[in-house]
Amino acid sequence: MPSNYLQIKDLSCGYGSDFNLRPITVGLRRGALAGIIGPNGSGKTTLFKGISGQLPLKSGSVWLNNCNLQSLKLRQKAQRIAVVSQFVDAAEISVEDYVLLGRLPYRAPFQFFEPQPDVLLARKYMRLTGIWKHRKKYLSQLSGGEQQLAAIAQALTQEPELLLLDEPTSHLDITHQVQVLNLIQRLNKELKLTVLMIIHDLNLAAEYCDFLLMMKQGDIHSCGTPQEVLTYDRIEQVYNTVVVTQTNPLSGKPAVFLVSENILNDIKARYGKIKR
Amino acid sequence: MKNKYLSWTLFTLLLLLLFVGAALLSLTTGEAAIGLGDLLPVWQDGEQMEHFILTRIRLPRIVLAMAVGGSLSLSGAILQGIFRNPLVEPYTLGISGGAALGVALIIVTGLHLSVGAFMLPLSGFSGAAIVIVLVGLLGFLRGGTDVNKMLLIGVMISFVASSAMMFLMAVTTSENIHGIVFWIMGSLDEPNPLLIKITLYTALSGLLLSYLFARPLNALLLGQEKAAYLGINSKTTIRLLFLLASLLTGICVAVAGVIGFVGLVIPHLIRLLAGSDYRFLLVGSFLGGGIFLVLSDVVARTLIAPNELPIGVITGIAGGILFIIVLNKNRNRRRHAQ
Numbered sequence: 001m002p003s004n005y006l007q008i009k010d011l012s013c014g015y016g017s018d019f020n021l022r023p024i025t026v027g028l029r030r031g032a033l034a035g036i037i038g039p040n041g042s043g044k045t046t047l048f049k050g051i052s053g054q055l056p057l058k059s060g061s062v063w064l065n066n067c068n069l070q071s072l073k074l075r076q077k078a079q080r081i082a083v084v085s086q087f088v089d090a091a092e093i094s095v096e097d098y099v100l101l102g103r104l105p106y107r108a109p110f111q112f113f114e115p116q117p118d119v120l121l122a123r124k125y126m127r128l129t130g131i132w133k134h135r136k137k138y139l140s141q142l143s144g145g146e147q148q149l150a151a152i153a154q155a156l157t158q159e160p161e162l163l164l165l166d167e168p169t170s171h172l173d174i175t176h177q178v179q180v181l182n183l184i185q186r187l188n189k190e191l192k193l194t195v196l197m198i199i200h201d202l203n204l205a206a207e208y209c210d211f212l213l214m215m216k217q218g219d220i221h222s223c224g225t226p227q228e229v230l231t232y233d234r235i236e237q238v239y240n241t242v243v244v245t246q247t248n249p250l251s252g253k254p255a256v257f258l259v260s261e262n263i264l265n266d267i268k269a270r271y272g273k274i275k276r
Numbered sequence: 277m278k279n280k281y282l283s284w285t286l287f288t289l290l291l292l293l294l295f296v297g298a299a300l301l302s303l304t305t306g307e308a309a310i311g312l313g314d315l316l317p318v319w320q321d322g323e324q325m326e327h328f329i330l331t332r333i334r335l336p337r338i339v340l341a342m343a344v345g346g347s348l349s350l351s352g353a354i355l356q357g358i359f360r361n362p363l364v365e366p367y368t369l370g371i372s373g374g375a376a377l378g379v380a381l382i383i384v385t386g387l388h389l390s391v392g393a394f395m396l397p398l399s400g401f402s403g404a405a406i407v408i409v410l411v412g413l414l415g416f417l418r419g420g421t422d423v424n425k426m427l428l429i430g431v432m433i434s435f436v437a438s439s440a441m442m443f444l445m446a447v448t449t450s451e452n453i454h455g456i457v458f459w460i461m462g463s464l465d466e467p468n469p470l471l472i473k474i475t476l477y478t479a480l481s482g483l484l485l486s487y488l489f490a491r492p493l494n495a496l497l498l499g500q501e502k503a504a505y506l507g508i509n510s511k512t513t514i515r516l517l518f519l520l521a522s523l524l525t526g527i528c529v530a531v532a533g534v535i536g537f538v539g540l541v542i543p544h545l546i547r548l549l550a551g552s553d554y555r556f557l558l559v560g561s562f563l564g565g566g567i568f569l570v571l572s573d574v575v576a577r578t579l580i581a582p583n584e585l586p587i588g589v590i591t592g593i594a595g596g597i598l599f600i601i602v603l604n605k606n607r608n609r610r611r612h613a614q
Contacts, residue, residue, distance in 0.1 A: 054501060078507030085505075091497045092552050104495055105507035112490070112555060113281065158506075 003027035005194060006051075006162060010060035013050040014043075014218075021046055022219040023060055028196065028211065030065075033188045035205040036198045037229075038215030039239050044198045045166065047215065051196070052083050052164050064162055078105035082155035086166040088147040090140040095150050098139050099126055102157030118157075125156040129183060145176030152183065156191075163187070165197035169204060177201075181208045202256045206230050207248065214238055230254040284556040287549075291563035298570040299338050303330060305574050307582055337464050340472050341573050342566035343479040344464070344528045345538050349565025350483060351521035352539030353546075353557050357493045358514045359423045365540035366525035369411050369430030371404045373437030375529040376460055378403025380441045383455045384448045396459070397471060397530040404526030407433055408519070416515060423500075423514065461586035462533035464573050475531050479562075482524045486558050489517055493554040536588050538565050541595040548602055568595070 006028040014020030021043050028034050036044045049055040051062055053069065062069045064080055072080070082102070091098075102125075103118040126132045129149045134142055139150060148168055155163055168184070169177040185208055187193050199205045205212060206226040213223045216238045222229050232245045235256060242264060244257040304310055308329050310318055318326045351366045366372075378399035382388050388395045410433060415426030445453050466472055492513045495503040500510040525539070546560040572590040579585055 052505065054504065073507075074504060074509055075507035078505060081505075083502075083505040085502065089499045089502065092547075093494075093497055094551070097494075097553060098498075101495055101498070101506060104491060107491060112487075 003029045003032075004063075005030035005032070005065060006196070007063040008051065008060070009063065011047070011050050011057060011062060012059045013055045013057045014046055015055075019043070019046065020058065020218060021050065024220055025060075026213060026220060026223060028194060030194055031188065031192050032211050033185065033195045033209050034197070034211040034213065035209035036196065036213045036215060037200070037202060037205050038213075038221070042215040042238075043218040044215055046218070047213075048164065048166055048196075048198055052081060053077055075105050078158060080160055081162045081164060082158040082160035084148070084151045084155050084163070084165045084168060086168075086170060088139070088151045090142075090147060092138055092140060094135070095131055095137055095139055095142070096122065096126070096135040098150055099131075099135075099153045099157055102154040105158060121159070122153075122157050125153045128156070128187075129153040130179075145172050145179065148172065148176070148180055149183070152180070152187075156187065161194065163193050163195045165195065167198050167200055170200055177204060184208070202230060202235070206253045206255065207251060226253055230256060280553075284550070287556065288559060288563070291560065291567065295342070295563060295567050295570070298567050298574075299342075302338050302341075302570050302574050303334050305578055306334060336466070336469060336472050337573060338570055339476055340464050340466055340532065341569040343472070343476040344532045344535060345542075345565035345567070345569025346562040347475070347479040347482060347524040347528045347565075348535065348539040349542040349561040349568075350479075350486060350558060351524045352565075353543035353554075353561040354486060354489075354493070354517050354521040355539075356543055357496055357554065358517050359427055360496070360499065361427065362544065363540075364427065365537075366521065366528075367534065367536065367539070368427065368434070369522065370407045370433035370437060371430075371522055371525045372529050372534045373434040373441075374403035374405075374407030375400040375526065376403070376456075376534060377437045377441050377444075378406075379459050380444045380456045383452050383459070384444050394468070397468075400530035401526055403437075404522070404529055407437070408522040408526060411522075412515070412518065415518075426518075458586070459533050462535035462588040463584075464532055464569075464587055465584075466531055471531050475527055478524065478527050482520060483558065483562050485520055486517075487555075489513060490554045490558060493517070493558075497552065534588065535569070535591055537591045537595040538569060541599045542568055545599060545602055 004027050008024055008026050010023040010025055012021045012023045024047060036047060038044050046055065050057055057070065067080075069077060069081070099122045100114055100118065102122065103114065106118070123132070126135055129152055131146060131149050131153055134146060134150075139147060142150060152168070165184070168180050172180065181204060184195055184197070188195050199209070209226060211223070212226055212229040214221045214229050214234065221238050222234055230245060231254075232243055235241070235243050235245070242259050244259060246255050246257065247253070248255045300312065300315075303315060304312055306329070308326055310326050310330060314326070315330070318324055318330055321327055348366050352364070355364045355366060355368070356362055378401075379396055382395050382399040411426055411430045414429045415422070441456070445456060492503065492508045495506045495508045496510060496513065500514075503510045528535070542565045543557065543561045546557055546564050550556055550560055569587070569591070572587055572594060575594070576585040576587045576590045
């Protein structure tokens with residue numbers, strides 16, 4: 001399939017003169033589950049905000065399904081792109097109402113009541129994400145993982161073409177990490193939803209994403225399948241950290257191991273230098 | 277979903293009923309005894325002294341209390357929403373400080389005696405308007421909508437205004453000080469029917485206009501960034517709502533002085549009782565604020581009759597205690613629910 005469903009052309013954005021992306025050009029195919037990886041300060045979030053429209057672009061353009069996103073109004077954009085932020089702002093609002101807010105981009109200003117189809121849609125996605133049983137609770141009463149699921153349910157209720165997630169698993173335990181990522185994978189597969197997410201954990205990125213963008217110092221260092229991107233030499237170049245890569249015996253995806261300084265020193269003492 | 281709309285409707289009807297009750301109570305309470313049964317005959321009989329009291333003194337007070345209480349409470353609900361800060365009230369942004377300074381200036385210079393009593397509300401509103409423009413310009417400078425910055429600017433303007441007022445009070449006569457203090461404490465005693473009408477119409481149109489923003493306000497509960505992702509232009513929304521809330525507050529302060537606590541407590545009360553969905557919160561706060569002020573006014577008039585207590589005293593004490601009670605009850609209920 002051609003990689004031109006989401007097209008990022010010479011995109012640059014940033015914060016004044018402090019930090020700016022090099023012009024970035026990359027494309028995603030329809031139905032991709034792509035991850036942005038890279039060390040802190042490498043521009044992952046900046047690129048993410050450039051695509052989502054949170055940061056004004058300094059140059060270049062973002063095209064979704066042959067439509068220039070900059071030409072769209074906020075409302076129209078919200079009908080095509082849904083964003084799940086890293087932290088859910090736990091407001092005093094019931095989960096049900098929170099999820100229903102996802103229909104906001106489709107409302108006329110004076111449309112006071114939710115139309116029945118919208119209610120059904122919200123119900124469907126609350127069931128799909130598994131937060132149906134919490135629908136009467138306040139968002140602030142849910143755990144971090146459940147809040148993340150509620151945020152995804154809201155994003156789905158927007159019925160977007162592109163789902164953007166900012167580190168959806170960063171503060172979750174492994175149960176919830178896997179739960180959230182399995183859900184995202186299922187949505188990607190069953191709803192044919194194109195997904196782009198920032199993800200810190202290289203092993204999770206390798207396991208779940210089919211396309212990875214590795215960033216370094218405001219530029220794309222490498223991109224491609226996890227097998228292509230997550231090699232030990234590339235990771236060491238980008239992260240300045242010694243790693244060992246192996247293949248996950250079940251999935252065949254790369255797995256990244258970190259090595260402590262003590263062990264490295266032991267090996268150096270024994271062999272003089274690290275052999276690959 | 278249907279249940280939600282039903283409970284909103286019931287809640288609104290209940291508030292309307294309470295309002296009618298409060299109005300009747302207010303109409304029948306006072307020095308001249310007019311019983312509930314006498315209301316209609318007295319109303320129709322234009323000859324009686326009681327008729328004059330009812331239509332010229334008590335009714336205007338009720339209308340003004342409703343309009344001022346409703347406006348303040350509505351504007352509190354809106355401001356708490358756009359600033360995402362539960363401690364914000366209509367006076368936090370220095371609007372009352374500006375109005376009070378304007379009025380103090382007029383009292384000290386004696387212009388209200390030489391030019392006319394209308395100078396007081398006029399200068400109060402001018403003071404408020406200057407503050408609104410200042411906070412708006414400084415807060416919105418360079419295209420941003422940093423609500424925390426706006427809040428700080430408002431608080432600072434408030435301090436400057438109150439210091440300036442203290443200066444005026446230090447250099448003027450004790451008679452003038454009395455006048456200033458009395459005005460600051462707030463009063464619903466407004467002889468000018470035109471001002472009452474203006475306040476009422478502004479309040480009602482404010483309520484209507486606020487409903488244009490009920491959904492954006494709901495989205496802003498989740499923060500400006502999230503609201504933008506849901507297709508809400510948060511900048512424009514915040515600016516327009518700031519303007520609306522400030523104008524409502526400015527007019528209230530100019531007409532009735534600084535009546536505190538209504539705008540802080542009532543929106544919270546309604547939120548605790550009926551949830552934070554702005555589709556109900558707006559009208560709920562409006563009605564709740566009106567009821568609260570009408571009842572407070574009854575208390576203020578009767579407690580040390582024939583003298584009258586400043587209404588701000590009653591709203592402060594009653595509002596604070598009421599709020600703590602409801603807050604505790606609600607906490608307990610929620611703990612049990614978990």
